[in-house]
Amino acid sequence: MFDFLIAGIQAPIFLLVLTGMTVGMVGGFIGVGGGYMVTPALIVFGFPGYMASGIDMTHIAGKSVVATVRHRQLGNIDWVLGLAMVGGTMFGVEQGVRILTYTKKLGLSGIILLTASVVIMIGLFVYTQLETQKSTKKISELEKDGKKVGRELSVSKGPRIFQSISLFPIVRCRTARIVVSMWVIVLVGIITGVLSGFLGVGGGFVRVPALVYIVGASTHIAVGTDLLEIAVSGGYGALRHSMMGNVDMVAVLFMIVGAMFGAQFGSIATSFVRGPAIRYILSYSLILATVGAFLRLFYMLTGSKHEILSFLAVVFTLGEMFFLCFFILSLVIFSLRYQKGKPVPAWIPPLVVVK
């Protein structure tokens, strides 16, 4: 047990390092900050609510830098795309926070927040699942015909529509091989920023699908670029939280140590898989988080009477982290087995890469 002087609590270092590691792995793989998993975990460890959010946001900023360094090495970052989006994201985050403050004044923030989270996450889950299933089916068909399929295959028609908008200025993103109007990128930044500020999360779970299905980036580049974005927007969020005194820096340091190991594994694991595999994990993380949010919403709507719902929400949220890590680990192991010609489940070949 470690005595956290600023938070005024005692918590085991091991659990903080483990949380950092698991969220680091998931975040490095699917390009999310993981705030929706870490804040509840910190509250369970005994940190006060305001401090849990602050520690979470600050650790996300540091962890994203760790993962960004590795994704840069893997060539997964489009700097032009990322930097073009930053301004829109920051503006959006500010507007999101204002909407949140307004709903708080109405005394509705908790319920509105959770309802919005549930609706957005279910919508994204359904679309990602349907699109990814179609993509993997197409990969299987192409491979049966003896054609060589690349890292990425998406059947979404969104990118074609948005890339055809020829509003000046037009941006050429060399790494992502995209030519798109700057306004599309800025708009994606604003919308995801508003959601991020309003829901109090990094926003990666919205931004990665938006980069793939609207802007037209490949999933790997969307993940790397989003982590760069989170490092910037997370840094800004961390600054605001720190200035309000919501951060116990030593808790952040312990979590970053764990995140370093997790983020390395998660980032490198992306090189073993195709784009649809990352989108699958992202969609599962969305639906699992939705169940957790739904349980908490139900708990609040029933007047916080049924403690079992709150307990289940905690169990679900913490269990989700381990489930996703296990899923990522399984994909890497199956990928290695497949490369060596060993038997793997039938759903694996379209998802992994043979080097």
Next chain:
Amino acid sequence: MAEVSKARGAVKFLFWLIVTIGLFYYAFNSYFSGQMVSWYYYKASAEGYAVHTAAFKDASKENPAILEIGSFQTISGLQAVPVKKGDRLPVNTDGIISNEVLKKGKRVKLEDGYLKVMVPNEIKEAKGFKYKDSFKHKEIKTNPWSGVWNVGMVLFLGLSLGLLAEGFTDMLGFKVEKIEHFEGIH
């Protein structure tokens, strides 16, 4: 060539290891020396009484904690120092019992020149999760520069840890190559 890259990786690893250890040492030293804590509990943002909340965390209505009021430089145990908005806080302060809370009289009362604390904690909720909320950190203004320090430290540490890990894999000869995003049908 591989050997050269391994040697370069080892140098990179060692360099960033030293930087990381230095950063951790500096951060922990600032924490335990009390410097970071004094940045946090910096000024009062409301009129009331500066307190050290751990001293009365077990108080209850049946067994209230009685706090002695005075102008102490350092708060030790059951003591409270009257403060105005914007005042620098005495050493060991980690929360303020505001005059507003006193007026309500549900949690704390002012009796015979002493503060009588009856309800040190309240159960609150954040994002659907319950937690114990005390007077700790209430009505406190943090030094804004500590925010800049935190973010600078966390970003630099992230960079340092990222490059440390990169140096480590290079040193082991584990080649992380750039992904070919547009090879084959896409």
